[in-house]
Amino acid sequence: xxxxxxxxxxxxxxxxxxxxxxxxxxxxxxxxxxxxxxxxxxxxxxxxxxxxxxxxxxxxxxxxxxxxxxxxxxxxxxxxxxxxxxxxxxxxxxxxxxxxxxxxxxxxxxxxxxxxxxxxxxxxxxxxxxxxxxxxxxxxxxxxxxxxxxxxxxxxxxxxxxxxxxxxxxxxxxxxxxxxxxxxxxxxxxxxxxxxxxxxxxxxxxxxxxxxxxxxxxxxxxxxxxxxxxxxxxxxxxxxxxxxxxxxxxxxxxxxxxxxxxxxxxxxxxxxxxxxxxxxxxxxxxxxxxxxxxxxxxxxxxxxxxxxxxxxxxxxxxxxxxxxxxxxxxxxxxxxxxxxxxxxxxxxxxxxxxxxxxxxxxxxxxxxxxxxxxxxxxxxxxxxxxxxxxxxxxxxxxxxxxxxxxxxxxxxxxxxxxxxxxx
Amino acid sequence: xxxxxxxxxxxxxxxxxxxxxxxxxxxxxxxxxxxxxxxxxxxxxxxxxxxxxxxxxxxxxxxxxxxxxxxxxxxxxxxxxxxxxxxxxxxxxxxxxxxxxxxxxxxxxxxxxxxxxxxxxxxxxxxxxxxxxxxxxxxxxxxxxxxxxxxxxxxxxxxxxxxxxxxxxxxxxxxxxxxxxxxxxxxxxxxxxxxxxxxxxxxxxxxxxxxxxxxxxxxxxxxxxxxxxxxxxxxxxxxxxxxxxxxxxxxxxxxxxxxxxxxxxxxxxxxxxxxxxxxxxxxxxxxxxxxxxxxxxxxxxxxxxxxxxxxxxxxxxxxxxxxxxxxxxxxxxxxxxxxxxxxxxxxxxxxxxxxxxxxxxxxxxxxxxxxxxxxxxxxxxxxxxxxxxxxxxxxxxxxxxxxxxxxxxxxxxxxxxxxxxxx
Numbered sequence: 001x002x003x004x005x006x007x008x009x010x011x012x013x014x015x016x017x018x019x020x021x022x023x024x025x026x027x028x029x030x031x032x033x034x035x036x037x038x039x040x041x042x043x044x045x046x047x048x049x050x051x052x053x054x055x056x057x058x059x060x061x062x063x064x065x066x067x068x069x070x071x072x073x074x075x076x077x078x079x080x081x082x083x084x085x086x087x088x089x090x091x092x093x094x095x096x097x098x099x100x101x102x103x104x105x106x107x108x109x110x111x112x113x114x115x116x117x118x119x120x121x122x123x124x125x126x127x128x129x130x131x132x133x134x135x136x137x138x139x140x141x142x143x144x145x146x147x148x149x150x151x152x153x154x155x156x157x158x159x160x161x162x163x164x165x166x167x168x169x170x171x172x173x174x175x176x177x178x179x180x181x182x183x184x185x186x187x188x189x190x191x192x193x194x195x196x197x198x199x200x201x202x203x204x205x206x207x208x209x210x211x212x213x214x215x216x217x218x219x220x221x222x223x224x225x226x227x228x229x230x231x232x233x234x235x236x237x238x239x240x241x242x243x244x245x246x247x248x249x250x251x252x253x254x255x256x257x258x259x260x261x262x263x264x265x266x267x268x269x270x271x272x273x274x275x276x277x278x279x280x281x282x283x284x285x286x287x288x289x290x291x292x293x294x295x296x297x298x299x300x301x302x303x304x305x306x307x308x309x310x311x312x313x314x315x316x317x318x319x320x321x322x323x324x325x326x327x328x329x330x331x332x333x334x335x336x337x338x339x340x341x342x343x344x345x346x347x348x349x350x351x352x353x354x355x356x357x358x359x360x361x362x363x364x365x366x367x368x369x370x371x372x373x374x375x376x377x378x379x380x381x382x383x384x385x386x387x388x389x390x391x392x393x394x395x396x397x398x399x400x401x402x403x404x405x406x407x408x409x410x411x412x413x414x415x416x417x418x419x420x421x422x423x
Numbered sequence: 424x425x426x427x428x429x430x431x432x433x434x435x436x437x438x439x440x441x442x443x444x445x446x447x448x449x450x451x452x453x454x455x456x457x458x459x460x461x462x463x464x465x466x467x468x469x470x471x472x473x474x475x476x477x478x479x480x481x482x483x484x485x486x487x488x489x490x491x492x493x494x495x496x497x498x499x500x501x502x503x504x505x506x507x508x509x510x511x512x513x514x515x516x517x518x519x520x521x522x523x524x525x526x527x528x529x530x531x532x533x534x535x536x537x538x539x540x541x542x543x544x545x546x547x548x549x550x551x552x553x554x555x556x557x558x559x560x561x562x563x564x565x566x567x568x569x570x571x572x573x574x575x576x577x578x579x580x581x582x583x584x585x586x587x588x589x590x591x592x593x594x595x596x597x598x599x600x601x602x603x604x605x606x607x608x609x610x611x612x613x614x615x616x617x618x619x620x621x622x623x624x625x626x627x628x629x630x631x632x633x634x635x636x637x638x639x640x641x642x643x644x645x646x647x648x649x650x651x652x653x654x655x656x657x658x659x660x661x662x663x664x665x666x667x668x669x670x671x672x673x674x675x676x677x678x679x680x681x682x683x684x685x686x687x688x689x690x691x692x693x694x695x696x697x698x699x700x701x702x703x704x705x706x707x708x709x710x711x712x713x714x715x716x717x718x719x720x721x722x723x724x725x726x727x728x729x730x731x732x733x734x735x736x737x738x739x740x741x742x743x744x745x746x747x748x749x750x751x752x753x754x755x756x757x758x759x760x761x762x763x764x765x766x767x768x769x770x771x772x773x774x775x776x777x778x779x780x781x782x783x784x785x786x787x788x789x790x791x792x793x794x795x796x797x798x799x800x801x802x803x804x805x806x807x808x809x810x811x812x813x814x815x816x817x818x819x820x821x822x823x824x825x826x827x828x829x830x831x832x833x834x835x836x837x838x839x840x841x842x843x844x845x846x
Contacts, residue, residue: 090521095536095562098521317523317534317554327655 027155028220029071029234031303032213033241034162036067037248038300039119039270040112040358041207042293045249046273048200049256050266054181057253058189059201063208064246066406069398070373071238073380073391074214078221079228080389085218085372086311088379098315101375104368106339109212109308111361113343116304118354119297121347122271126290132348139344142302146322147333154322158303164295165248167288171277172251174285177258199416202409208245209406211368214376216307219314223321228389255281255289305339363418366410373403425488429541431553432515433561440470440481440494448496448503452478454515455508462548462587465540468494469514470505479505483547515549520562524552524590536562539584552590555583589620614640618647621656633664642671645680654683657692666695673747674700675720675828678707682717706821715799716792718832719813719822722746725753728762728780732773739767748825750809754783761812761820763787789814792821800829 037045048056074085081088090098120138121131145154192198226234256273259280260266267273270293278286306322313320313332320332346352377399381390391399432454440448453469467480485504487497496503513519515538524533536558539551553561557580560566568574617636621644633641645653645668657665657680669677669692681689681704689708693701703721710716724746726735735752743749752765763783773782789812790799803811803826813822 087523090534091523094521095559099559099563316559317536 027159027237028217028224029075029237029239029241030162030244031155031158031220031241032071032217033067033243033245034158034165034248034296035216035300035303036208036210036213036245037165037252037296038112038304039116039122039293039297040362041249042119042252042296043270044200044203044207045252046256046270047267048204049253050260050273050276052197052200053257053261054178054185054254055190055192056197056200056204057182057185057250059204060246060249060253061186063205063249064242065398066205066402067208067242067245068239069395069402070209070214070376071217071242072235073376073395073399074217075221075226075234075238076231076389077376077380077386078218079226079231079234080386082222084222084311084314085215085376086314088385089375090315092379092382092385093375101368101371102312102315104364105211105215106308106312108361108364108368109304110339110342110346111357111364112210112212113301113304113308113339114346114354115358115361116297116301117343117347118358119270119293120301122269123274123290123294123297126271126274126286135344135347138298138301139340142298142305143337143340146302146306146336147326149322154302158299161295161299162244165244165292167292167295168248168251168255171281171285171288171292172255172258174288175255175258175277175281177254182254195416198412202412202416204249205406205409206362206366208249209369210365211372212304212307212311214372215311216303219307219310255285259285301340301343305336305343308339309333309335363414366414369410370403370407373406377403424542424545425483425486426490426542426547429539429550430491431558431561432520432538432540433558434491435468435489435494436516438494440468440486440496442496442498442500442503443487444499446500448472448481448500449476449479451494453517455480456513456515456519456549459546459548462543462550465515465547465549467506469508472505478508480508481505519552524554524585533585549587551584551586553582553584556580557582589616614643615647617641617644621645622648622652633660638667638671642668646672646676650683653680657684658688662688662691662695665692669693669704670696670700673720673722674703674707675718675722675822678704682708682712710792713796714792715790715794715796715811715813715824716822718796718799718828719792719824720747720828721822722748723753723810723812723820723823724749724751725755725759725820726779728754728756728778728783730779731775732770732777732779732782733775735765735770735779736775739770748810748827750825751823752779753812753820753823754779755820758817759820760818761787761789761814764812787812789818790824791815796829796832799824800832803829 077083077085077088083091086098086102089101117135117138121135124134125131145157149157221234252273255277256267260273260276263280265276267276271290274286274290274293276286277289309332310320312318312335313329318331319329321329324332326333346357347354377391377396379385380399381396383390435451436453438451440451442448449470449472451468452471454465455467455469456463457466458464465483467482468486469478470481471478481496482504485497487495489495498504508514519535519538522535524535533554535552535554537553538549539553540547541550542548543550557566557577560577560580565573566577617640621633636644645656648656660668669681672680677700681692684692693704696704706721707716707719710719722745724739724742726738730738739749739752749767752767752770753761754763754765756762762780763785764787765779765783769782788802788806788808790802792813792815799811799813802808803824809826811824812820813824815821
C-alpha cells in the first residue's frame with residue numbers, strides 16, 4: 001500500500017473525511033469573529049478592564065449569544081440562497097431603501113476604517129514608529145495584499161492573523177490574574193445601575209456586532225460556495241469564530257483588570273493599555289499587547305474596506321471580487337481604494353477631530369444596525385427566499401429579542417454620548 | 424396607437440390615471456407582463472384606487488393614451504373594468520425590477536434598474552432593461568431636469584441598456600432572467616450582435632462562450648468589438664487559441680488586433696500561427712495604421728494573363744471560399760506586378776476561350792502602400808470603386824482595400840461606439 005493509498009484509506013473514515021471538509025469550509029466565521037476584535041473592540045475591552053476590573057466579564061456571555069444567533073442566520077441565508085445580504089436586501093426592499101442604507105454604511109465604514117488606521121498609528125507609536133510612516137505603509141501593504149493577491153492567499157494570511165490575536169492570552173497570563181476573582185465575576189455578576197457602568201455594558205455588546213460584519217460574513221460564505229449539506233460545518237465555523245471573539249475579549253479585559261485596575265490606572269485608548277502594561281507586567285506584556293493591537297487593526301483595515309466595496313457592488317450590480325482583475329471590476333477596486341485613501345487622510349491630517357469622528361461613526365453604526373437586523377429577520381422568515389429553511393419558532397424568538405435588545409442598547413449607545421456631550 | 428416613442432417604467436409608476444371626464448381613477452403601482460411574440464408585453468397597468476385598497480388591473484386596451492405627463496383611461500369610472508390581480512401573474516416592478524440578470528452559468532452580471540417600453544403593433548412591449556447609473560438615478564428620483572448643472576452631469580453618463588432580445592426567462596414565470604447565450608440562438612446572430620454579448624458578460628464566461636461558439640464564429644465577432652474589449656479578450660486568451668482564431672480571421676482584421684497588442688504577446692501569437700497566414704499578417708503589420716498599407720487586406724484574387732476566361736472562372740470557384748470580398752480579378756505578371764484588372768461580372772459576359780490579357784482593363788487605379796488612408800477612401804469614392812489595389816514601389820500588388828474597410832476611416836465613430844448604448 002502506497003502512502004497515497006493510505007491517505008485515501010484514511011479519508012474514507014468519517015472522522016478524517018469530516019475534518020477535511022471542515023478545514024476547507026473554515027474561514028468565514030473565524031475571520032469575521034477575528035475582525036470583530038478590531039481597534040474599536042480592543043479599546044472598549046481595555047477601557048472596561050481598567051475601569052471595572054473583572055466586574056464586566058459576564059457581559060461576554062450575552063455578547064456571545066447575540067453574535068452566534070446573528071451570524072448563524074447570515075451563514076444560513078448565504079448557503080440557502082447563494083446570495084449576499086446586499087443582494088437580498090436589494091431584491092426584497094427595492095432600490096430606494098437599499099440606496100439609503102448603503103449610503104449610510106459607506107459613510108460609517110469610512111469612519112470605521114479611519115479608526116482602524118488610528119489603531120495602527122497608536123500601536124506603532126509604542127514601538128517608536130511615527131504615524132506618518134506606519135499608516136501610509138500599512139495602507140499600501142493592505143492594498144497590495146488585496147489587489148495583487150488572490151482570495152485564497154488573502155484568506156490564509158487572515159487566518160494566520162487570527163492566531164496572532166491569541167497574543168492577548170499571553171499578555172494576560174504575564175499579568176498573573178486572580179483566577180478566583182475571575183470565576184466569581186462570571187458566576188455571580190455584580191450589576192451596577194449607574195450610567196457609566198451600563199454604558200460600558202452596551203459598549204461591549206455593541207462592539208461585538210457591527211452592521212458591516214453581517215454583509216462580510218454572508219459574502220464570505222458565498223465565496224466559499226458552501227453547500228447545504230455542509231451546513232453543520234459552517235455552523236461550527238461560526239461557533240468557533242464567536243468563541244474566538246469572546247476569548248480574545250475575555251483576555252484583554254483580564255490583562256487590563258489584573259494590572260491597570262489593581263493599580264488604579266484608568267485609560268482611554270487601547271494604546272494607553274499597552275503603555276501602562278509595560279511597568280506593571282513587564283515590557284514584554286506591553287509590547288505583545290501593542291503587537292496584538294497592530295495585527296487586529298491591519299486585519300480590520302483590510303476587511304472593512306473590502307467588505308464595503310463588496311456589498312456596495314453587490315447591491316448595485318457592479319462586478320466585484322478580489323479574484324477579478326483590476327479592469328474586470330473597476331468600480332469595486334475604485335471603491336476599495338477610495339475608502340482606504342480617505343481613511344488614511346483622516347488619520348494623517350494634523351489635529352483632525354479623531355474623537356468626534358469615532359463617536360459619529362459609532363452613532364451611524366448604531367443607527368444602521370437595527371435597520372440591517374430587521375431586514376435580515378424579515379428576509380430569513382420569507383418562504384420565497386429561504387424555502388423550508390426559514391427560522392423556526394425558537395430561532396425567531398431569539399432573533400427578534402436579540403434585535404429588540406440591540407435596538408434598545410443601540411438607542412442608549414447613541415443617546416448617551418450625545419446627551420453627555422450636551423450636558 | 425396609444426403611445427409613441429419609448430418610456431421607462433419608472434417614469435410611469437406613481438402617476439395618476441385619469442377618467443375621460445378628468446377625474447382621478449387611481450395611481451399606477453405596477454404592470455402585468457405576459458409573453459409576447461418577440462418581446463414580453465404589458466397586459467395591464469396595476470392600479471391602486473385609494474391608499475390601502477387592493478391592487479387592480481386596468482387592461483392596456485382600456486387605456487386611451489398616455490405619455491410622461493398623464494395617463495387617460497378610455498372608460499368612465501362607472502364603466503371601468505378594473506379586475507383583481509390573478510395569482511402567479513408576473514409583475515414588472517415586483518418581479519423584474521432590482522433582480523439580477525445572470526448568464527447561463529449563474530455568474531452574476533448586472534441588476535435591472537429600470538425597464539424601457541415601446542408600443543409595437545398596438546402592444547406595449549418591454550424592449551430593454553436599464554442596468555446603468557442613469558436608471559439608478561431615475562429610480563431614486565434624482566434625475567431632476569430643473570437642476571441645470573446636475574442635468575448636465577447626468578447627460579454625460581452613458582446609457583446602459585440591454586435589449587430584451589438578449590434576455591430570456593430561465594423559468595416559465597419571467598422572473599428569473601438570463602442573457603441568451605444558448606448556442607443555437609447565438610449562431611443565428613450577426614457577428615456584431617455576438618460581439619455585443621461578448622462585451623457584456625464577465626471574462627470568466629467569455630472563455631466558455633468562445634468554446635461553445637467555435638473558432639469561426641468568434642473570428643467574425645471579435646473584429647466587431649471595440650478596441651478596448653478586443654484587447655482585454657485577446658490578452659486573456661491562451662496563445663494557441665488566439666493563434667487559431669487569428670488564422671480564421673481575414674488577415675487585415677488579424678493584423679489590426681495584433682497591432683494593438685503588446686509586441687511580445689503579438690509575436691508569440693504569430694509564432695503559433697501557420698506559415699502562410701503568419702506571413703500575411705506580418706506583411707500587413709509592417710504598414711503604419713493610418714496608411715493604405717495599414718488598411719488593406721492580403722486576401723485578393725490574382726491570376727496570370729495567360730489564363731482563359733473559363734480557366735479563371737474555374738480558379739475562382741476553387742478559391743472563393745477563402746476570400747472575403749470578390750469584386751475584381753487582378754492580373755499579375757511573374758514578378759507579381761499589376762498588369763490589369765477585371766470586374767467579376769465582366770468575366771461572365773466574355774467568351775469562355777478569351778485570354779484575360781486581351782480583355783482586361785489596363786488602366787487600373789492604384790495607390791501606394793505608404794499613402795494616407797484618407798486618400799484611398801477619396802479615390803474609391805471618386806471612381807466608385809469596390810476595391811482599390813495597393814502596390815509597392817515596384818508596382819507589385821501587395822493587397823487591396825475593400826469598400827467596407829474605408830467606411831471605418833470615414834466614420835470612425837461607428838467602430839468606437841461602445842456596445843448596447845442606445846439613444
